[in-house]
Amino acid sequence: MALSRIAREVKTSATLAITAKAKQLAAQGVDVIGFGAGEPDFDIPENIKNAAIKAITDGCNKYTPTAGAPDLKDAICEKLSKDNNLRYKPSQIIVSAGAKQSILNIVLVLCDTGDEAIIPTPYWVSYPEMVVMAGATPVFLKTTDKEQFKITKESLAKVITPRSKVLFMNSPSNPTGMVYTEKELREIIGFAVEKGLHVISDEIYEKILYDGARHVSPATFSDECYKKVITVNGFSKVYAMTGWRLGYAAGPEDIIKAATNVQDHTTSGANSVAQKAGVEALRGNQDSVAMMVREFDKRRKYTIDRLNKIQGVSCLLPQGAFYAFPKVSDLYQRKIGGQSVSNSFDLVNLLLEKAHVAFVPGAPFGPDEHIRISYATSLKNIEKGIDRFEKFLND
Numbered sequence: 001m002a003l004s005r006i007a008r009e010v011k012t013s014a015t016l017a018i019t020a021k022a023k024q025l026a027a028q029g030v031d032v033i034g035f036g037a038g039e040p041d042f043d044i045p046e047n048i049k050n051a052a053i054k055a056i057t058d059g060c061n062k063y064t065p066t067a068g069a070p071d072l073k074d075a076i077c078e079k080l081s082k083d084n085n086l087r088y089k090p091s092q093i094i095v096s097a098g099a100k101q102s103i104l105n106i107v108l109v110l111c112d113t114g115d116e117a118i119i120p121t122p123y124w125v126s127y128p129e130m131v132v133m134a135g136a137t138p139v140f141l142k143t144t145d146k147e148q149f150k151i152t153k154e155s156l157a158k159v160i161t162p163r164s165k166v167l168f169m170n171s172p173s174n175p176t177g178m179v180y181t182e183k184e185l186r187e188i189i190g191f192a193v194e195k196g197l198h199v200i201s202d203e204i205y206e207k208i209l210y211d212g213a214r215h216v217s218p219a220t221f222s223d224e225c226y227k228k229v230i231t232v233n234g235f236s237k238v239y240a241m242t243g244w245r246l247g248y249a250a251g252p253e254d255i256i257k258a259a260t261n262v263q264d265h266t267t268s269g270a271n272s273v274a275q276k277a278g279v280e281a282l283r284g285n286q287d288s289v290a291m292m293v294r295e296f297d298k299r300r301k302y303t304i305d306r307l308n309k310i311q312g313v314s315c316l317l318p319q320g321a322f323y324a325f326p327k328v329s330d331l332y333q334r335k336i337g338g339q340s341v342s343n344s345f346d347l348v349n350l351l352l353e354k355a356h357v358a359f360v361p362g363a364p365f366g367p368d369e370h371i372r373i374s375y376a377t378s379l380k381n382i383e384k385g386i387d388r389f390e391k392f393l394n395d
Contacts, residue, residue, distance in 0.1 A: 068095025099234035099247030121366030177318020
């Protein structure tokens with residue numbers, strides 16, 4: 001059977017694959033400690049649950065407009081104004097089945113065959129695959145832990161070509177947890193816009209910040225940035241609403257209208273009940289967010305401290321999100337548990353099968369020298385999982 005270009009070229013998501021494998025082992029009775037999924041382990045706040053229940057009993061179960069229910073779009077506009085100093089009309093908002101779909105919509109609208117999309121490395125695993133779906137070419141802009149995994153105006157200039165169409169930015173970052181300062185972003189985004197690029201600013205982790213780190217939305221920098229930056233956000237990370245599949249994008253009206261046309265012929269509008277819950281999430285009490293960040297902070301400090309005490313492992317202290325991205329390449333080219341390890345896939349698969357700890361290989365994020373560890377799990381699980389990791393390396 002001859003498969004389509006997209007089917008041939010798009011790769012499996014490494015994060016979802018490792019999570020599925022870990023769940024399969026768990027279903028067989030194996031005690032697996034999972035550090036794979038980018039999913040808060042906290043429950044959804046009660047006020048959000050109650051809003052969803054009320055929506056069901058009130059009969060809010062029909063299709064919504066493709067671009068989103070009017071009350072949710074209004075709430076998003078209010079949120080962007082209050083939190084991000086961004087002024088948008090509802091016609092500049094699209095609500096989708098997760099921020100992932102919002103990004104894909106924008107990529108399909110902005111990228112065409114022969115175009116290039118610049119993606120800083122490390123990157124969230126879905127960015128390049130979305131570019132491939134659009135028929136465009138991902139251009140990877142490599143960074144390392146020596147630069148705190150951050151690009152600069154100068155490094156960006158080296159990869160821009162006449163075919164460059166889009167720059168992806170993600171701060172706080174998945175998988176590194178690094179956060180760009182306002183000064184850094186102003187230089188990078190200003191230069192990108194000057195060169196005619198659109199910028200997809202993925203701000204899904206904007207409220208999960210530590211040590212005084214501050215989030216700023218690049219669309220606020222100038223009138224030209226406002227016209228060229230598409231701001232993407234959602235409900236999965238901050239409100240633990242992962243399974244509700246609710247996200248949004250804000251940007252120039254012509255881009256949002258085109259993205260809505262794309263969504264017309266894929267999912268249509270997002271889940272109607274989830275959208276009612278989203279209104280409450282944005283307008284309701286925010287205490288749960290602060291509580292969650294405090295707990296993540298405790299886990300972050302413990303995780304990084306433990307990792308840096310393991311011989312052959314080194315890890316920067318993340319400033320945001322809930323991931324550690326330790327460098328583990330010193331463990332390669334040696335035998336661990338009696339088996340040879342030469343890359344991040346080897347290491348992760350060995351740890352899952354033998355130590356029953358589920359990490360994610362770094363290669364699908366760009367750098368094979370690293371692995372990703374999500375500390376969106378209990379401190380007890382983190383302690384138990386890192387104990388297993390350390391013991392397995394030392395046996």
